[in-house]
Structures are given as structure tokens and as C-alpha cells.
Amino acid sequence: MDNLCHKVDDLINATETNYKVQQSVDHKIDELEDKICKALIFEKFQVAKLMIDVVNFDMSDLYHDRMYLSSKKAEVFDLKKANDACISQDGYLVELEDNSERDFVLSFIEKIGGATDFAIGGNDVAEEGKFVYYHSGEPVPQKVTWLPGEPNDSLQNEDCMGFWYAKKGLNDIRCDRVVKYVCEIPLTC
Ligand SMILES: [Ca+2]
Ligand SMILES: [Ca+2]
Ligand SMILES: [Ca+2]
Structure with missing residues (x-):
């Protein structure tokens, strides 16, 4: 029974760790998307400056x-x-x-x-x-x-x-x- 309880605990811990890793990955992706978006807007601004009448x-x-x-x-x-x-x-x-x-x-x-x-x-x-x-x-x-x-x-x-x-x-x-x-x-x- 003890053994089973340990296994359940381990499983819960592993799930929590996975969840935290996933959250951190999601956060990094958001940050990256934000950086790409800003760079893209800046590029568009450079192009617009050349195109404006x-x-x-x-x-x-x-x-x-x-x-x-x-x-x-x-x-x-x-x-x-x-x-x-x-x-x-x-x-x-x-x-x-x-x-x-x-x-x-x-x-x-x-x-x-x-x-x-x-x-x-x-x-x-x-x-x-x-x-x-x-x-x-x-x-x-x-x-x-x-x-x-x-x-x-x-x-x-x-x-x-x-x-x-x-x-x-x-x-x-x-x-x-x-x-x-x-x-x-x-x-x-
Ligand atoms: Ca406006
Ligand atoms: Ca007025
Ligand atoms: Ca009026």
C-alpha cells in the first residue's frame, strides 16, 4: 500500500513539474513572438517611410x-x-x-x-x-x-x-x- 502511495505521489510530482515546464515554455514562446512582432513592425515602418507620398x-x-x-x-x-x-x-x-x-x-x-x-x-x-x-x-x-x-x-x-x-x-x-x-x-x- 505504501509503495502504491509513493508511486501516486511521484506521479503527482511529475505532473506538476511537467506543468511548470510547459508554462515556462509557453512564456518563452510568447516572449519570442512579441520580439518577432516588434521587429516586423519596425521593418514595416522602414518600408512605409520609403513608400509614403x-x-x-x-x-x-x-x-x-x-x-x-x-x-x-x-x-x-x-x-x-x-x-x-x-x-x-x-x-x-x-x-x-x-x-x-x-x-x-x-x-x-x-x-x-x-x-x-x-x-x-x-x-x-x-x-x-x-x-x-x-x-x-x-x-x-x-x-x-x-x-x-x-x-x-x-x-x-x-x-x-x-x-x-x-x-x-x-x-x-x-x-x-x-x-x-x-x-x-x-x-x-
Ligand atoms: Ca488610433
Ligand atoms: Ca468648438
Ligand atoms: Ca456638432
Whole structure:
């Protein structure tokens, strides 16, 4: 009986050891996958830098798995036309997920300047007060914060969204304002 108990104990110990080894192997694989993914994104970034239309866009550094482009010429904004131009660069008008992305894009456009406003994909064209992103149709997250007092739908005529350069933050603007616009280019692995 003792003998049998020992064997059962040994078996349990062996199973636990196997489980721990498996966990450690899984963890190493995850780490490796992560490293490969990061290297791949960096490669894609190098390729993208060569492919971008540099006549019409300024480009940002790499931010996680994406980069941003700002149109070079300030002109009358047109949501569809601007998003189409972003699509031609394998992207879409910026869709901010959180304030960390907001701050990155803000620091990017601060270096560029040359416009009062930098438009992104948010708009409340379909339903006043309900801001959604043009490309995905997803709502602008509540955790993305606007400038104090914005969006204010000034003169009941502000249905687009952009960075107010002088005030360093997000504001709702007229959809036909003269702006530069900003594209987001995903570089997923
Ligand atoms: Ca985004
Ligand atoms: Ca509005
Ligand atoms: Ca406003």
C-alpha cells in the first residue's frame, strides 16, 4: 500500500513539474513572438517611410504599431476626400483610442505647424453631440478628453473634430474649415 502511495505521489510530482515546464515554455514562446512582432513592425515602418507620398505628407515617428501623416497643405476640409487620401497611404483619418495616443499626435503636429487646426476622423455629422470616427464608425471614446468647454458646437455649426494648434487640444470645428488633416497608418505584424 505504501509503495502504491509513493508511486501516486511521484506521479503527482511529475505532473506538476511537467506543468511548470510547459508554462515556462509557453512564456518563452510568447516572449519570442512579441520580439518577432516588434521587429516586423519596425521593418514595416522602414518600408512605409520609403513608400509614403512625401510631397503631400509629413510623417511621424513610430508609435506602438502605427505611424501618423499630416497633410502638408492647409486647405478646405472634406471628410471623405481626406479619408480617401489617407486610404491611398494604407491608413485612415486618425481615430484616437486614449489620451496617450492624443498626446503623441499632438506632439507630432506641434513640430509641424502651418495650420490653425489639424482635423482627425471624429465627427457628429449624423447625430449632433454623438461623435464617431469616420472610417470605422466607432464612437470617440469618453476617455479621450477635449479642451475645456469643447465640443461646443459653436454657432450650431461644428460637426468635425481636430486639434486646435494654439490651445494644444481637441476641439469641434466646422467641417469646411481650412485645416491640415492627420492620417493614422497601422503597421500590425
Ligand atoms: Ca488610433
Ligand atoms: Ca456638432
Ligand atoms: Ca468648438
